Amino acid sequence: MPDLLPVRLQDLLHPRKSGVQEIANGLELQRGRPTRAGVSRNWRRFGVPGARFLLDVQSGSLHCIDEAAWDVIGQLDEAVPRGAIAHIGADQIAEVAHDLDMLIEEGTLSYPDDPDTMPNTGQTLGPGVVKAMCLHVAHDCDMRCGYCFAGTGGFGGGRSLMPAEVGCAALDLLFKLSGGIRHLDVDFFGGEPLLNMEAVRTIVKHGRRLEAASGKVLKFTLTTNCLGLTPDIGGFLNDNNIAAVLSIDGRPAVHDAVRRTEHGGPTHERIMANALQFVQTRPDGEYYVRGTYTRRNLDFVDDVLYLADMGFDSISFEPVVSPPESPYSIREQDLPQVYASYDRLVDEMIARRRQGRGFRFFHFDLNLANGPCLAKRLLGCGAGREYVAVTPAGELYPCHQFVGRDGFIMGDVRSGIARPEIGSEFGRAHIYAKPVCRGCWARYMCSGGCHANAHQMNGTIAEPYSIGCRITRKRLESALTLAAAEATGDSRA
Numbered sequence: 001m002p003d004l005l006p007v008r009l010q011d012l013l014h015p016r017k018s019g020v021q022e023i024a025n026g027l028e029l030q031r032g033r034p035t036r037a038g039v040s041r042n043w044r045r046f047g048v049p050g051a052r053f054l055l056d057v058q059s060g061s062l063h064c065i066d067e068a069a070w071d072v073i074g075q076l077d078e079a080v081p082r083g084a085i086a087h088i089g090a091d092q093i094a095e096v097a098h099d100l101d102m103l104i105e106e107g108t109l110s111y112p113d114d115p116d117t118m119p120n121t122g123q124t125l126g127p128g129v130v131k132a133m134c135l136h137v138a139h140d141c142d143m144r145c146g147y148c149f150a151g152t153g154g155f156g157g158g159r160s161l162m163p164a165e166v167g168c169a170a171l172d173l174l175f176k177l178s179g180g181i182r183h184l185d186v187d188f189f190g191g192e193p194l195l196n197m198e199a200v201r202t203i204v205k206h207g208r209r210l211e212a213a214s215g216k217v218l219k220f221t222l223t224t225n226c227l228g229l230t231p232d233i234g235g236f237l238n239d240n241n242i243a244a245v246l247s248i249d250g251r252p253a254v255h256d257a258v259r260r261t262e263h264g265g266p267t268h269e270r271i272m273a274n275a276l277q278f279v280q281t282r283p284d285g286e287y288y289v290r291g292t293y294t295r296r297n298l299d300f301v302d303d304v305l306y307l308a309d310m311g312f313d314s315i316s317f318e319p320v321v322s323p324p325e326s327p328y329s330i331r332e333q334d335l336p337q338v339y340a341s342y343d344r345l346v347d348e349m350i351a352r353r354r355q356g357r358g359f360r361f362f363h364f365d366l367n368l369a370n371g372p373c374l375a376k377r378l379l380g381c382g383a384g385r386e387y388v389a390v391t392p393a394g395e396l397y398p399c400h401q402f403v404g405r406d407g408f409i410m411g412d413v414r415s416g417i418a419r420p421e422i423g424s425e426f427g428r429a430h431i432y433a434k435p436v437c438r439g440c441w442a443r444y445m446c447s448g449g450c451h452a453n454a455h456q457m458n459g460t461i462a463e464p465y466s467i468g469c470r471i472t473r474k475r476l477e478s479a480l481t482l483a484a485a486e487a488t489g490d491s492r493a
Protein backbone atom coordinates (compact mmCIF):
# COMPACT_ATOMS: atom_id res chain seq x y z
CA MET A 1 0.00 0.00 0.00
CA PRO A 2 2.67 2.53 -0.87
CA ASP A 3 0.08 5.12 -1.83
CA LEU A 4 -0.89 5.49 1.82
CA LEU A 5 2.30 7.24 2.68
CA PRO A 6 1.81 10.76 1.37
CA VAL A 7 -1.47 11.13 3.22
CA ARG A 8 -1.18 11.32 6.95
CA LEU A 9 -4.09 9.78 8.71
CA GLN A 10 -3.63 11.95 11.72
CA ASP A 11 -4.43 14.92 9.54
CA LEU A 12 -7.76 13.40 8.74
CA LEU A 13 -8.75 12.21 12.17
CA HIS A 14 -7.41 15.26 14.00
CA PRO A 15 -7.33 17.98 11.40
CA ARG A 16 -5.80 20.63 13.62
CA LYS A 17 -2.24 20.63 12.40
CA SER A 18 -0.38 19.11 9.56
CA GLY A 19 2.76 17.11 9.97
CA VAL A 20 3.18 14.38 12.53
CA GLN A 21 5.62 11.81 13.52
CA GLU A 22 8.33 12.65 15.85
CA ILE A 23 10.21 11.93 19.08
CA ALA A 24 12.98 12.53 21.46
CA ASN A 25 15.00 15.41 22.69
CA GLY A 26 11.98 17.62 23.32
CA LEU A 27 10.57 14.83 25.42
CA GLU A 28 13.82 14.37 27.21
CA LEU A 29 14.07 18.05 27.95
CA GLN A 30 10.54 18.43 29.21
CA ARG A 31 9.66 15.18 30.91
CA GLY A 32 12.62 12.87 30.69
CA ARG A 33 12.99 10.00 28.32
CA PRO A 34 9.90 7.76 28.36
CA THR A 35 10.45 4.28 29.69
CA ARG A 36 10.52 1.27 27.44
CA ALA A 37 7.52 -0.21 29.27
CA GLY A 38 5.53 3.00 28.81
CA VAL A 39 6.27 3.15 25.09
CA SER A 40 5.39 -0.45 24.40
CA ARG A 41 2.25 -0.19 26.50
CA ASN A 42 0.87 3.07 25.12
CA TRP A 43 2.35 3.48 21.65
CA ARG A 44 1.96 0.66 19.17
CA ARG A 45 3.99 0.75 15.97
CA PHE A 46 2.91 -1.59 13.20
CA GLY A 47 2.78 -1.96 9.45
CA VAL A 48 5.18 -2.61 6.62
CA PRO A 49 7.65 -0.30 4.88
CA GLY A 50 5.54 2.20 2.98
CA ALA A 51 2.57 1.89 5.33
CA ARG A 52 3.77 2.48 8.89
CA PHE A 53 1.39 3.37 11.69
CA LEU A 54 1.47 4.50 15.28
CA LEU A 55 -1.56 3.85 17.46
CA ASP A 56 -1.88 5.91 20.59
CA VAL A 57 -3.51 3.50 23.01
CA GLN A 58 -4.81 6.09 25.45
CA SER A 59 -6.51 8.41 22.97
CA GLY A 60 -7.13 5.83 20.24
CA SER A 61 -5.64 8.20 17.65
CA LEU A 62 -3.95 6.54 14.71
CA HIS A 63 -1.04 8.17 12.88
CA CYS A 64 0.78 7.42 9.67
CA ILE A 65 4.48 7.62 10.38
CA ASP A 66 7.50 7.67 8.14
CA GLU A 67 10.54 5.43 8.33
CA ALA A 68 12.49 7.94 10.42
CA ALA A 69 9.76 8.11 13.04
CA TRP A 70 9.45 4.32 12.92
CA ASP A 71 13.10 3.88 13.78
CA VAL A 72 13.26 6.65 16.37
CA ILE A 73 10.19 5.39 18.22
CA GLY A 74 11.63 1.90 17.95
CA GLN A 75 14.67 3.11 19.86
CA LEU A 76 12.45 4.19 22.70
CA ASP A 77 10.91 0.78 23.27
CA GLU A 78 14.19 -0.83 22.29
CA ALA A 79 12.55 -2.79 19.49
CA VAL A 80 15.08 -1.27 17.10
CA PRO A 81 18.70 -2.02 18.00
CA ARG A 82 21.03 0.77 19.01
CA GLY A 83 22.86 2.02 15.99
CA ALA A 84 19.93 1.38 13.68
CA ILE A 85 19.21 5.08 13.53
CA ALA A 86 22.79 6.07 12.88
CA HIS A 87 21.81 6.84 9.29
CA ILE A 88 19.19 9.35 10.38
CA GLY A 89 20.57 12.84 10.68
CA ALA A 90 20.38 14.78 13.95
CA ASP A 91 18.06 17.29 12.32
CA GLN A 92 15.64 14.61 11.29
CA ILE A 93 15.64 13.07 14.77
CA ALA A 94 14.98 16.49 16.25
CA GLU A 95 12.13 16.96 13.79
CA VAL A 96 10.59 13.64 14.83
CA ALA A 97 10.96 14.67 18.46
CA HIS A 98 9.36 17.99 17.80
CA ASP A 99 6.35 16.51 16.04
CA LEU A 100 5.77 13.97 18.78
CA ASP A 101 6.01 16.66 21.39
CA MET A 102 3.56 18.78 19.50
CA LEU A 103 1.08 15.94 19.28
CA ILE A 104 1.43 15.26 22.98
CA GLU A 105 0.84 18.91 23.69
CA GLU A 106 -2.30 19.07 21.58
CA GLY A 107 -3.61 15.87 23.14
CA THR A 108 -3.68 13.56 20.12
CA LEU A 109 -0.84 11.53 21.53
CA SER A 110 -0.36 10.55 25.15
CA TYR A 111 2.94 10.71 26.88
CA PRO A 112 3.87 7.02 27.19
CA ASP A 113 4.40 7.00 30.93
CA ASP A 114 1.26 8.88 31.85
CA PRO A 115 -1.16 6.74 33.84
CA ASP A 116 -4.21 5.42 32.05
CA THR A 117 -6.98 7.93 31.59
CA MET A 118 -9.39 5.13 32.42
CA PRO A 119 -10.00 4.58 36.11
CA ASN A 120 -7.64 1.94 37.40
CA THR A 121 -10.36 0.01 39.10
CA GLY A 122 -8.94 -2.52 41.50
CA GLN A 123 -12.41 -3.64 42.46
CA THR A 124 -15.11 -5.72 40.88
CA LEU A 125 -17.36 -3.94 38.41
CA GLY A 126 -20.28 -5.64 40.13
CA PRO A 127 -22.64 -8.35 38.95
CA GLY A 128 -24.11 -6.03 36.28
CA VAL A 129 -27.54 -5.68 34.74
CA VAL A 130 -28.62 -8.46 32.39
CA LYS A 131 -29.75 -7.11 29.02
CA ALA A 132 -28.97 -9.99 26.66
CA MET A 133 -29.73 -13.69 26.58
CA CYS A 134 -28.62 -16.63 24.53
CA LEU A 135 -31.42 -19.20 24.38
CA HIS A 136 -30.18 -22.73 23.69
CA VAL A 137 -33.40 -23.77 22.05
CA ALA A 138 -31.84 -27.02 20.87
CA HIS A 139 -29.22 -29.07 22.61
CA ASP A 140 -29.23 -31.21 19.55
CA CYS A 141 -27.97 -30.89 16.02
CA ASP A 142 -28.41 -32.40 12.59
CA MET A 143 -24.68 -32.09 11.91
CA ARG A 144 -21.57 -33.59 13.49
CA CYS A 145 -18.76 -31.06 13.07
CA GLY A 146 -15.32 -32.28 14.07
CA TYR A 147 -14.44 -29.25 16.18
CA CYS A 148 -17.87 -28.61 17.72
CA PHE A 149 -17.43 -27.01 21.14
CA ALA A 150 -21.03 -27.97 21.89
CA GLY A 151 -20.24 -31.69 21.72
CA THR A 152 -22.17 -31.75 18.40
CA GLY A 153 -25.18 -30.28 20.14
CA GLY A 154 -25.53 -31.80 23.58
CA PHE A 155 -23.02 -29.59 25.40
CA GLY A 156 -21.71 -32.61 27.26
CA GLY A 157 -25.19 -33.71 28.40
CA GLY A 158 -28.13 -35.46 26.76
CA ARG A 159 -29.74 -34.14 23.60
CA SER A 160 -32.86 -32.07 24.27
CA LEU A 161 -35.04 -29.26 22.98
CA MET A 162 -36.11 -26.20 24.96
CA PRO A 163 -39.85 -26.21 25.69
CA ALA A 164 -41.46 -22.95 24.53
CA GLU A 165 -42.55 -22.13 28.09
CA VAL A 166 -38.91 -22.18 29.26
CA GLY A 167 -37.99 -19.70 26.53
CA CYS A 168 -40.97 -17.49 27.41
CA ALA A 169 -40.03 -17.59 31.11
CA ALA A 170 -36.48 -16.61 30.10
CA LEU A 171 -37.83 -13.55 28.29
CA ASP A 172 -39.97 -12.63 31.30
CA LEU A 173 -36.84 -12.80 33.43
CA LEU A 174 -34.86 -10.74 30.93
CA PHE A 175 -37.47 -7.98 30.94
CA LYS A 176 -37.47 -8.03 34.73
CA LEU A 177 -33.70 -8.11 35.25
CA SER A 178 -32.99 -5.43 32.67
CA GLY A 179 -34.75 -2.75 34.76
CA GLY A 180 -34.62 0.58 32.95
CA ILE A 181 -32.54 -0.66 30.02
CA ARG A 182 -34.58 -0.30 26.83
CA HIS A 183 -32.71 -2.22 24.16
CA LEU A 184 -32.48 -5.97 24.76
CA ASP A 185 -30.90 -8.77 22.71
CA VAL A 186 -31.89 -12.40 22.44
CA ASP A 187 -29.99 -15.02 20.43
CA PHE A 188 -31.45 -18.32 19.35
CA PHE A 189 -28.60 -20.74 19.54
CA GLY A 190 -27.81 -24.43 19.87
CA GLY A 191 -26.84 -26.99 18.75
CA GLU A 192 -29.07 -26.19 15.84
CA PRO A 193 -32.02 -23.91 16.68
CA LEU A 194 -33.91 -24.77 13.50
CA LEU A 195 -34.60 -28.19 15.06
CA ASN A 196 -36.97 -26.39 17.43
CA MET A 197 -38.72 -23.85 15.21
CA GLU A 198 -42.05 -24.31 16.90
CA ALA A 199 -40.64 -23.03 20.18
CA VAL A 200 -38.79 -20.23 18.37
CA ARG A 201 -42.04 -19.01 16.82
CA THR A 202 -43.83 -19.05 20.18
CA ILE A 203 -40.97 -17.30 21.97
CA VAL A 204 -40.81 -14.55 19.32
CA LYS A 205 -44.55 -13.98 19.64
CA HIS A 206 -44.22 -13.77 23.41
CA GLY A 207 -41.31 -11.36 23.07
CA ARG A 208 -43.35 -9.04 20.87
CA ARG A 209 -46.11 -9.00 23.48
CA LEU A 210 -43.59 -8.09 26.19
CA GLU A 211 -42.21 -5.34 23.97
CA ALA A 212 -45.64 -3.85 23.43
CA ALA A 213 -46.42 -3.94 27.13
CA SER A 214 -43.12 -2.48 28.30
CA GLY A 215 -42.00 -0.07 25.56
CA LYS A 216 -38.69 -1.95 25.36
CA VAL A 217 -37.10 -3.03 22.08
CA LEU A 218 -36.13 -6.65 21.57
CA LYS A 219 -33.60 -7.63 18.92
CA PHE A 220 -33.57 -11.30 17.97
CA THR A 221 -30.71 -13.10 16.23
CA LEU A 222 -30.61 -16.74 15.15
CA THR A 223 -27.46 -18.76 14.48
CA THR A 224 -27.90 -21.69 12.12
CA ASN A 225 -25.86 -24.28 10.25
CA CYS A 226 -28.28 -23.69 7.32
CA LEU A 227 -28.96 -27.38 6.73
CA GLY A 228 -32.66 -26.91 7.45
CA LEU A 229 -32.99 -23.29 6.34
CA THR A 230 -36.07 -23.60 4.15
CA PRO A 231 -37.75 -20.69 2.32
CA ASP A 232 -40.55 -20.89 4.88
CA ILE A 233 -38.16 -20.45 7.81
CA GLY A 234 -36.31 -17.72 5.92
CA GLY A 235 -39.64 -15.96 5.42
CA PHE A 236 -40.36 -16.16 9.14
CA LEU A 237 -36.94 -14.65 9.96
CA ASN A 238 -37.55 -11.85 7.46
CA ASP A 239 -41.10 -11.14 8.61
CA ASN A 240 -39.96 -10.92 12.22
CA ASN A 241 -36.84 -8.86 11.59
CA ILE A 242 -34.60 -11.57 13.04
CA ALA A 243 -30.89 -11.20 12.25
CA ALA A 244 -29.16 -14.37 11.08
CA VAL A 245 -25.71 -15.83 11.58
CA LEU A 246 -25.03 -18.48 8.94
CA SER A 247 -22.27 -20.96 9.75
CA ILE A 248 -20.23 -21.87 6.65
CA ASP A 249 -16.52 -22.61 6.64
CA GLY A 250 -15.71 -21.54 3.09
CA ARG A 251 -14.40 -23.61 0.21
CA PRO A 252 -16.23 -26.92 -0.33
CA ALA A 253 -13.24 -29.12 0.56
CA VAL A 254 -12.47 -27.13 3.72
CA HIS A 255 -16.08 -27.08 4.84
CA ASP A 256 -16.85 -30.71 4.09
CA ALA A 257 -13.68 -31.91 5.79
CA VAL A 258 -15.13 -30.84 9.14
CA ARG A 259 -18.82 -30.10 8.86
CA ARG A 260 -20.57 -33.40 8.19
CA THR A 261 -24.10 -34.74 8.51
CA GLU A 262 -25.14 -37.15 11.25
CA HIS A 263 -24.26 -39.98 8.87
CA GLY A 264 -20.92 -38.53 7.89
CA GLY A 265 -22.01 -37.07 4.56
CA PRO A 266 -20.93 -33.74 3.10
CA THR A 267 -23.05 -30.65 3.77
CA HIS A 268 -21.51 -27.86 1.73
CA GLU A 269 -23.65 -28.06 -1.37
CA ARG A 270 -26.92 -28.07 0.51
CA ILE A 271 -26.13 -25.40 3.08
CA MET A 272 -24.66 -23.15 0.41
CA ALA A 273 -27.81 -23.37 -1.70
CA ASN A 274 -30.01 -22.69 1.34
CA ALA A 275 -27.87 -19.79 2.57
CA LEU A 276 -27.65 -18.09 -0.82
CA GLN A 277 -31.36 -18.44 -1.37
CA PHE A 278 -32.03 -16.92 2.06
CA VAL A 279 -29.58 -14.03 1.68
CA GLN A 280 -31.15 -13.08 -1.64
CA THR A 281 -34.42 -12.52 0.22
CA ARG A 282 -32.89 -9.90 2.52
CA PRO A 283 -30.92 -7.50 0.39
CA ASP A 284 -30.56 -4.93 3.14
CA GLY A 285 -28.23 -6.96 5.31
CA GLU A 286 -28.87 -8.15 8.88
CA TYR A 287 -26.99 -11.35 8.40
CA TYR A 288 -23.46 -12.51 8.34
CA VAL A 289 -21.77 -15.67 7.31
CA ARG A 290 -19.60 -16.98 10.09
CA GLY A 291 -16.76 -19.36 9.43
CA THR A 292 -14.37 -21.14 11.73
CA TYR A 293 -10.78 -21.70 10.72
CA THR A 294 -8.53 -24.38 12.11
CA ARG A 295 -4.91 -25.40 11.66
CA ARG A 296 -6.10 -27.30 8.60
CA ASN A 297 -6.96 -24.11 6.75
CA LEU A 298 -4.48 -21.53 7.96
CA ASP A 299 -4.94 -20.03 4.49
CA PHE A 300 -8.48 -19.14 5.57
CA VAL A 301 -8.20 -15.90 3.62
CA ASP A 302 -9.08 -18.04 0.60
CA ASP A 303 -12.22 -19.20 2.37
CA VAL A 304 -13.22 -15.63 3.16
CA LEU A 305 -12.65 -14.61 -0.46
CA TYR A 306 -14.52 -17.66 -1.70
CA LEU A 307 -17.56 -16.62 0.35
CA ALA A 308 -17.27 -13.05 -0.91
CA ASP A 309 -17.10 -14.37 -4.49
CA MET A 310 -20.21 -16.44 -3.87
CA GLY A 311 -22.10 -13.22 -3.12
CA PHE A 312 -22.01 -12.89 0.68
CA ASP A 313 -21.08 -9.35 1.62
CA SER A 314 -20.99 -9.70 5.40
CA ILE A 315 -18.47 -12.24 6.65
CA SER A 316 -16.89 -13.23 9.93
CA PHE A 317 -14.16 -15.79 10.51
CA GLU A 318 -12.85 -16.92 13.89
CA PRO A 319 -10.12 -19.27 15.03
CA VAL A 320 -11.41 -22.59 16.34
CA VAL A 321 -11.89 -23.01 20.09
CA SER A 322 -10.33 -26.42 20.71
CA PRO A 323 -8.16 -28.05 23.34
CA PRO A 324 -4.45 -27.88 22.48
CA GLU A 325 -4.27 -31.62 21.77
CA SER A 326 -7.03 -31.42 19.15
CA PRO A 327 -5.95 -31.85 15.50
CA TYR A 328 -7.80 -28.60 14.78
CA SER A 329 -6.31 -26.26 17.39
CA ILE A 330 -4.06 -23.42 16.33
CA ARG A 331 -0.50 -23.83 17.65
CA GLU A 332 2.30 -21.40 18.17
CA GLN A 333 4.06 -22.54 14.99
CA ASP A 334 0.91 -21.83 12.95
CA LEU A 335 0.85 -18.14 13.80
CA PRO A 336 3.04 -16.86 10.93
CA GLN A 337 0.59 -18.40 8.48
CA VAL A 338 -2.38 -16.97 10.37
CA TYR A 339 -0.77 -13.52 10.28
CA ALA A 340 -0.04 -13.84 6.57
CA SER A 341 -3.71 -14.65 5.95
CA TYR A 342 -4.83 -11.48 7.76
CA ASP A 343 -2.27 -9.43 5.80
CA ARG A 344 -3.50 -10.78 2.51
CA LEU A 345 -7.10 -10.24 3.57
CA VAL A 346 -6.41 -6.54 4.16
CA ASP A 347 -4.74 -6.18 0.77
CA GLU A 348 -7.59 -8.00 -0.96
CA MET A 349 -10.26 -5.96 0.81
CA ILE A 350 -8.60 -2.71 -0.21
CA ALA A 351 -8.25 -3.89 -3.79
CA ARG A 352 -11.85 -5.09 -3.97
CA ARG A 353 -13.22 -1.90 -2.48
CA ARG A 354 -11.32 0.05 -5.10
CA GLN A 355 -12.99 -2.09 -7.72
CA GLY A 356 -16.43 -1.45 -6.19
CA ARG A 357 -16.89 -5.02 -4.96
CA GLY A 358 -16.01 -4.64 -1.32
CA PHE A 359 -17.41 -6.69 1.54
CA ARG A 360 -17.54 -6.40 5.31
CA PHE A 361 -15.35 -8.48 7.55
CA PHE A 362 -16.87 -8.46 11.00
CA HIS A 363 -13.63 -8.24 13.00
CA PHE A 364 -12.34 -5.37 10.91
CA ASP A 365 -15.36 -3.19 11.70
CA LEU A 366 -13.79 -0.85 14.23
CA ASN A 367 -15.58 2.26 15.36
CA LEU A 368 -12.56 4.46 15.92
CA ALA A 369 -14.47 7.67 16.46
CA ASN A 370 -17.05 6.28 18.91
CA GLY A 371 -15.72 3.28 20.73
CA PRO A 372 -17.59 1.17 23.23
CA CYS A 373 -18.62 2.35 26.69
CA LEU A 374 -16.26 2.22 29.66
CA ALA A 375 -17.48 -1.10 31.06
CA LYS A 376 -17.11 -2.75 27.65
CA ARG A 377 -13.59 -1.39 27.24
CA LEU A 378 -12.60 -2.80 30.58
CA LEU A 379 -14.49 -6.05 30.52
CA GLY A 380 -15.42 -6.92 26.96
CA CYS A 381 -18.33 -9.18 26.26
CA GLY A 382 -20.34 -8.84 29.47
CA ALA A 383 -20.62 -12.60 30.07
CA GLY A 384 -22.21 -13.41 33.41
CA ARG A 385 -23.06 -9.78 34.07
CA GLU A 386 -24.98 -8.33 31.13
CA TYR A 387 -25.39 -11.51 29.21
CA VAL A 388 -26.43 -15.03 30.20
CA ALA A 389 -27.09 -18.27 28.34
CA VAL A 390 -30.16 -20.41 29.03
CA THR A 391 -30.18 -24.21 28.64
CA PRO A 392 -33.23 -26.16 27.45
CA ALA A 393 -33.96 -26.99 31.11
CA GLY A 394 -33.86 -23.29 32.01
CA GLU A 395 -30.51 -23.11 33.81
CA LEU A 396 -28.58 -19.87 33.51
CA TYR A 397 -24.88 -19.79 32.62
CA PRO A 398 -22.52 -16.83 32.06
CA CYS A 399 -22.43 -17.46 28.28
CA HIS A 400 -23.02 -20.20 25.73
CA GLN A 401 -19.46 -21.47 26.00
CA PHE A 402 -19.71 -22.03 29.75
CA VAL A 403 -22.81 -24.20 29.42
CA GLY A 404 -22.09 -27.61 30.93
CA ARG A 405 -18.93 -26.52 32.74
CA ASP A 406 -18.92 -27.36 36.43
CA GLY A 407 -19.58 -24.58 38.91
CA PHE A 408 -21.00 -22.04 36.48
CA ILE A 409 -24.76 -22.44 36.92
CA MET A 410 -25.97 -19.02 38.04
CA GLY A 411 -29.66 -19.80 38.57
CA ASP A 412 -32.66 -20.62 36.43
CA VAL A 413 -35.33 -18.87 34.46
CA ARG A 414 -38.05 -19.34 37.07
CA SER A 415 -36.28 -18.29 40.24
CA GLY A 416 -33.80 -15.90 38.65
CA ILE A 417 -30.14 -15.42 39.48
CA ALA A 418 -29.36 -17.40 42.62
CA ARG A 419 -25.60 -16.92 42.48
CA PRO A 420 -24.81 -13.27 41.72
CA GLU A 421 -21.29 -13.94 42.97
CA ILE A 422 -20.56 -15.58 39.62
CA GLY A 423 -21.41 -12.29 37.90
CA SER A 424 -19.19 -10.50 40.42
CA GLU A 425 -16.35 -12.89 39.66
CA PHE A 426 -16.64 -11.96 35.98
CA GLY A 427 -16.84 -8.33 37.07
CA ARG A 428 -13.45 -8.74 38.70
CA ALA A 429 -11.86 -10.15 35.56
CA HIS A 430 -11.32 -6.78 33.91
CA ILE A 431 -8.19 -5.64 32.13
CA TYR A 432 -6.70 -4.01 35.20
CA ALA A 433 -6.99 -7.22 37.18
CA LYS A 434 -4.92 -9.21 34.68
CA PRO A 435 -1.22 -8.29 34.68
CA VAL A 436 -0.77 -9.35 31.08
CA CYS A 437 -3.68 -7.13 29.94
CA ARG A 438 -2.51 -4.13 31.98
CA GLY A 439 0.65 -3.98 29.91
CA CYS A 440 -0.96 -4.84 26.56
CA TRP A 441 -1.41 -2.15 23.90
CA ALA A 442 -4.64 -3.81 22.71
CA ARG A 443 -6.34 -3.58 26.09
CA TYR A 444 -9.08 -1.04 25.26
CA MET A 445 -10.03 -2.72 22.00
CA CYS A 446 -9.71 -6.34 23.07
CA SER A 447 -10.97 -5.71 26.60
CA GLY A 448 -9.37 -8.79 28.07
CA GLY A 449 -10.27 -11.51 25.61
CA CYS A 450 -12.74 -14.34 25.81
CA HIS A 451 -13.35 -15.56 29.38
CA ALA A 452 -14.44 -18.96 28.14
CA ASN A 453 -11.25 -19.48 26.11
CA ALA A 454 -9.18 -18.35 29.08
CA HIS A 455 -10.98 -20.79 31.35
CA GLN A 456 -10.76 -23.62 28.86
CA MET A 457 -7.04 -23.17 28.22
CA ASN A 458 -5.78 -21.98 31.61
CA GLY A 459 -8.46 -23.15 34.03
CA THR A 460 -9.16 -19.57 35.17
CA ILE A 461 -10.85 -16.50 33.73
CA ALA A 462 -8.03 -14.40 35.19
CA GLU A 463 -5.41 -15.47 32.65
CA PRO A 464 -6.07 -14.93 28.95
CA TYR A 465 -5.37 -17.59 26.35
CA SER A 466 -2.07 -16.46 24.89
CA ILE A 467 -2.45 -17.72 21.31
CA GLY A 468 -5.87 -16.05 21.24
CA CYS A 469 -4.16 -12.82 22.38
CA ARG A 470 -1.65 -12.97 19.59
CA ILE A 471 -4.33 -13.54 16.99
CA THR A 472 -6.44 -10.74 18.47
CA ARG A 473 -3.56 -8.27 18.34
CA LYS A 474 -2.78 -9.16 14.75
CA ARG A 475 -6.43 -8.85 13.79
CA LEU A 476 -6.63 -5.43 15.42
CA GLU A 477 -3.57 -4.23 13.54
CA SER A 478 -5.14 -5.47 10.33
CA ALA A 479 -8.39 -3.69 11.16
CA LEU A 480 -6.52 -0.46 11.89
CA THR A 481 -4.59 -0.75 8.63
CA LEU A 482 -7.84 -1.13 6.74
CA ALA A 483 -9.36 1.82 8.63
CA ALA A 484 -6.35 3.90 7.67
CA ALA A 485 -6.75 2.92 4.05
CA GLU A 486 -10.40 3.93 4.15
CA ALA A 487 -9.75 7.21 5.93
CA THR A 488 -7.18 8.17 3.34
CA GLY A 489 -9.56 7.33 0.52
CA ASP A 490 -7.46 4.40 -0.50
CA SER A 491 -10.46 2.12 -0.53
CA ARG A 492 -12.53 4.03 -3.03
CA ALA A 493 -13.06 2.80 -6.50
Ligand code: SF4
Nearest residue numbers: 141145148152191225
Ligand atom coordinates in the same frame (compact mmCIF):
# COMPACT_ATOMS: atom_id res chain seq x y z
S1 SF4 B 1 -23.56 -27.27 13.32
FE1 SF4 B 1 -22.80 -26.21 15.16
S2 SF4 B 1 -23.74 -27.27 16.89
FE2 SF4 B 1 -23.97 -28.60 15.08
S3 SF4 B 1 -22.25 -29.98 15.21
FE3 SF4 B 1 -21.66 -28.25 13.87
S4 SF4 B 1 -20.66 -26.75 15.25
FE4 SF4 B 1 -21.78 -28.23 16.56
Ligand code: SF4
Nearest residue numbers: 437440446448449469
Ligand atom coordinates in the same frame (compact mmCIF):
# COMPACT_ATOMS: atom_id res chain seq x y z
S1 SF4 C 1 -6.63 -10.60 26.49
FE1 SF4 C 1 -4.63 -10.62 25.53
S2 SF4 C 1 -4.81 -9.28 23.72
FE2 SF4 C 1 -6.54 -8.87 25.07
S3 SF4 C 1 -5.91 -7.14 26.34
FE3 SF4 C 1 -5.42 -9.01 27.48
S4 SF4 C 1 -3.31 -9.48 26.91
FE4 SF4 C 1 -4.08 -8.01 25.40
